[in-house]
Amino acid sequence: MSSDEDxxxxxxxxxxxxxRRTRKQFWIYPYIETNVNRRLFIAAQELSEDEAKFQTFYRMRKQTLQELVEIxxxxxxxxxTDMRxxxxxxxxxxITLR
Incomplete structure (x- = not known):
């Protein structure tokens, strides 16, 4: 074989x-899928235990937030959906408030 053929x-x-090399695409990243209950709102759950911290962080009381959510x-x-x-x-x- 010549060098051109090589x-x-x-x-x-x-x-x-x-x-052959295909990139894997994820609908949900594996980290998020394994930690569904560990979303960004762990801080919100912890803050909801203390009224003063919650009010400082979100600049409103928990009651006001609940009223806003209802509206x-x-x-x-x-x-x-079945997918997510x-x-x-x-x-x-x-998210919007923060």
């Missing part, structure tokens, strides 16, 4: 390997 064979093998949740609530769990209306509001 280069062609090497190039062909490179292309075949590159095509706005029918407009922003999403439906859970939706973000609750309360979590959406807390």
């Amino acid at each position: 280069e062609v064979v090497l190039f062909y093998n490179y292309i075949r390997r590159r095509r 706005v949740s029918p407009l922003i609530q999403r439906q859970n 769990e939706s973000v609750s209306a309360e979590e959406r509001i807390m």
Whole structure:
């Protein structure tokens, strides 16, 4: 084999390997899937135990937040699917406030 043929064979093998290599795409990252209950709102759960800390963090009382959730949740609530769990209306509001 000549050097030109060697280069062609090497190039062909490179292309075949590159095509075989597929990138994995995740609907949910494995870290999040294994830690479904450990969302961003662990801080909110901990803050809800102490009224003063909650009010400092979100700049409103828990009662006011609950009233806001009752008013706005029918407009922003999403439906859970088989593929993933939706973000609750309360979590959406807390993200917006922070």
